[in-house]
């Protein structure tokens with residue numbers, strides 16, 4: 621049977637199927653390149669377990685931001701999402717900061733664009749409101765440059781205590797975290813209506829079912845989860861707090877974990893005596909339970925891309941003029 625012209629074009633222009641590379645070979649190659657380029661790999665707890673294994677440093681946003689300032693290597697490969705790579709560059713401008721995939725964004729950071737925040741701040745000021753802006757670290761550098769303080773789930777209470785009592789607080793971008801912090805600190809807040817696509821979708825029905833099926837299980841939830849999930853949680857905390865909590869318990873326990881599903885990896889590593897069950901997400905479009913508790917942005921980080929960016933020295937986070945303002949805020953909030 622002969623092919624017509626269109627068929628031939630389609631046949632010849634179809635991309636070659638991606639060749640699966642052996643993860644162990646890739647890990648060896650990454651080790652070799654790391655030594656050759658004098659590079660350190662930093663990996664967030666939400667990236668794939670293989671990447672956490674090859675990393676020199678793992679942690680939450682706060683720990684990794686601090687690690688960037690102490691690693692002696694001139695090159696950092698940041699396995700995480702874009703705002704984390706920006707923070708690394710801002711805190712260590714003299715270092716080369718590479719990211720496996722520059723398109724690894726964050727729905728929470730996207731929910732607060734800098735131009736909209738600036739306009740809202742101007743409106744509040746025009747109304748005579750006297751406030752300081754506190755931003756969760758999951759924001760772009762352009763947004764950070766407009767803020768007074770940056771918090772992570774690990775240091776939020778301490779930073780909010782530093783906001784003068786006579787000032788109002790505008791909290792951006794996560795409404796759920798803001799509501800929770802307002803509750804625990806007793807400070808009223810003007811909340812920006814943003815949220816994380818991963819934490820927003822936890823299924824309350826599935827959590828209730830899992831609780832019923834596993835009597836005695838302890839529910840741990842990230843404060844980015846909506847209020848109805850937090851109300852069912854026994855422990856509310858960011859990723860470092862979760863690790864510390866499970867490590868402090870010796871009796872084997874079952875934990876239902878409401879955060880990004882890759883978090884099970886560091887939990888199992890630090891406290892293997894326990895059983896961890898990820899709480900499933902629910903698809904907004906159909907209402908079906910799904911694997912939404914995996915962050916699609918974090919999932920853009922792969923072993924292949926780490927190898928490629930180490931080998932090629934790109935893509936790189938390049939210094940931008942507005943990084944200078946963001947630097948002052950980040951240093952004041954995370955390093956002092």
Ligand code: SF4
Pocket residue numbers: 666701725726727728729758816817818819880915916917918
């Ligand atoms: S889990 Fe949510 S907040 Fe974290 S990087 Fe992904 S989209 Fe952003």
